[in-house]
Amino acid sequence: MIYSLVATCKLHGIDPFEYFRDVLGRLPSHPINHIHELLPHNWKAAHTDSSH
Template sequence: AANMSVICSLLATCKAHDVNPKEYLNDVIAQMPYHKNATHEILLDLLPHKWKLKHPESILTKQHGVSDN
């Protein structure tokens, strides 16, 4: 349950920051083996709101004029 809550939190954060969650998780999971001794600051850069600055192609665009109903 704890692991699932972490995943749900990351997905909600991606949504809040208009980040494609699939691309985000694929990239971050692929990077994990290289961050075994990472500093706190480096790990913070992996959060969605900072990650998207280095991956602008993964920013979701909202369609204008389309109802969410």
């Protein structure tokens, strides 16, 4: 599963280290019904909108 997430990050031009650092910090308090927001393609969209 980890390899799949790393490969998906690379496919979307995301630094896997930055992705995991952010997601693992959010995971304990993130609502389970919004877990899809933490998938790499959704994570990138949210970070692109808010950081650029």
